[in-house]
Amino acid sequence: MTAPLLDVRDIHTSYGRSRALFGVSLAVPKGACVCLLGRNGVGKTTTMRSIMGLTPASSGQIIWKGEEITRRRPFEIARAGIGFVPEDRRVFADLDVLENLEVGGRAAARPGPWTVDAVFDLFPKLRELSRRRSGFLSGGEQQMLTIGRTLMGNPELLLLDEPSEGLAPLVVETLLEQVSRLKAQGLTILLAEQGLHFSLALADHVYVLQKGAVRYSGPSSALRDDPKLRDDLLALASPVD
Amino acid sequence: MTTRLARTVPWMTVAFVAALLIPVVGTRFYTSVATDVLILGLFATSLNLLLGTTGLVSFGHAAYFAIGAYVCAIAMKTYDVPFALAFPLAGVASGVAALVFGFFCVRLTKIYFAMLTLAFAQIVWAICFKWNDVTGGEQGFNNVPYPDLGWMEALPGLASMRTGELYFYLTLVLVSLCLYILRRITNSPFGRILTTIRENPERAEFVGIDVRRFELAAFVIAGLFAGLAGALFGIFNRGVFPDFGYWAKSAEVLIMVILGGMGQFFGPLVGAFTLVALNQQITSYTEYWPLVLGLLLIILLYAFPAGILGTAADLVKALRGRRNA
Secondary structure, three states, X not given: OOOOOEEEEEEEEEEOOEXXXXXXXXXXXXXXXXXEEOOOOOOHHHHHHHHXXXXXXXXXXXXXXXXXXXXXXXXXXXXXXXXXXXXXXXOOOOOEHHHHHHHHHHHHOOOOOOOHHXXXXXXXXXHHOOOOEHHHOOHHHHHHHHHHHHHOOOOOEEEEXXXXXXXXXXXXXXXXXXXXXXXHOOOEEEEEXXXXXXXXXXXXXXXEEEOOEEEEEEEHHHHHHOHHHHHHHHXXXXXXX | OHHHHHHHOOHHXXXXXXHHHHXXXXXXXXXXXXXXXXXXXXXXXXXXXXXXXXXXXXOOOHHHHHHHHHHHHHHHHOOOOOHHHHHHHHHHHHHHHHHHHHHHHOOOOHHHHHHHHHHHHHHHHHHHHXXXXXXXXXXXXXXXXXXXXXXXHHOOOOOOOOHHHHHHHHHHHHHHXXXXXXXXXXXXXXXXXXXXXXXXXXXHHHHOOOHHHHHHHHHHHHHHHHHHHHHHHHHHOOEEOHHHHOHHHHHHHHHHHHHHOOOOOOHHHHHHHHHHHHHHHHHOOOOOHHHHHHHHHHHHHHHOOOHHHHHHHHHHHHHHHHHHO
16 A cells, blocks of 8 residues: 555644644545545544644644645745645635635745646636735635645645535535546545535545544445444434435 | 725825925925824834835834944045945944844844843944944934935926925935835735734744744845835934934834824834924923823823724725725
């Protein structure tokens, strides 16, 4: 078995004195879409923030392409090829759409295929809005812009924290289709979700988190095909449509 | 009509030409006030690169103003260095000081950053105050010579001008040049990265921006231009004093920025003008200028937090919106 692109080994993370992660381990193979599943407050966002170096893990290791990045600064991790799309999907509100994208490309300073035009091809809506102050965009548009800005840095791994949170159902469908295209292009994705809809549609492998630890790990097909397992793990009576 | 006017008239050129006329039309007093406003305007604009653009609150910006003033004055008087060399030297010295102090400051955030800038400024002030042999200590460094401005008399229209008036023209050209460069920096891709840091340093960081390095770069540029302003001011003032680096001076320049509006590039210049003009007017009526200033600030912060120019810009925008609707 080849080494995974991202290997998280037994990380413990706390915010001040309140501990959030109790030994989370997970692996993201190249080209795969891995999903962190769990309800609010189980540590999905903290796991992502730890990977990104924003809330560094106090113990454990994070290995990226064979190199330890556990205590690197966030900008170094971004430049190493991990792109983070946070839950609050905040854009740089005072900059317009185009400027946001340019900053994303310039900041990460990584060579690769992504250009402003390529982003506009993926999110045609943004092209029409390219000179709009991004603070005036709708939630869905901001989500697209945040993803686009991150792509401009040519990441090898995309961390998507609850991308569907707070968006209208129709917008979620569009977004799902767009992220599927990214996956089909070979981009590796680590996704955090509360619901099953987005995650089962995209993910190859699922980690279910509970109280800051991994409760279950397995292929997403197992979760899809076994309603009892699903109910057991998530206590959600959510059908897979 | 007004909207078209606002767009097509090159306001900066108009302002520049109007400023050229001040010594011709006005008295020596107005020329002197205008020189004061220009120099302090540059000082305030340099601070705004930190405050308005990068979102860093410095309580010690006067340190770089003072360093520039002393370096230029000492170079010119003690070492007979011509102004053309002493002026850039002052900027470099302030820039280097900002690099050293800033290296430590950008490792802290928010109020801790502000406190450390203040601490370094107090150190600079103490050195200026005590180092009698070089700075003149408490008595200040007096009788700073004017640069040789004889060549300017050969320029059309300047033949019969006094030194103070020639110095105004020199200041006008140098300050305009500095403001032009600062504006280019603010509107450049580099400036946009500073804006992302102001909006959210954490977000800027995970997008891939080395936040500390960019903050340090902004700190150095701001310090450099503050030093250039200080160099001009020392000559204008005919003397350099430890007060130039005192915390009250840092507070004064902060007030100028906030008064004029930190969201606008020319806000600090308007703030400098307003503060100098008010000071002139009010001190002729009452000795309680600080009291008036305090009241003014309270009103401003509550009623017009965007500052004078910011409020004006909002008004214009609102009027245009109504017209277009």
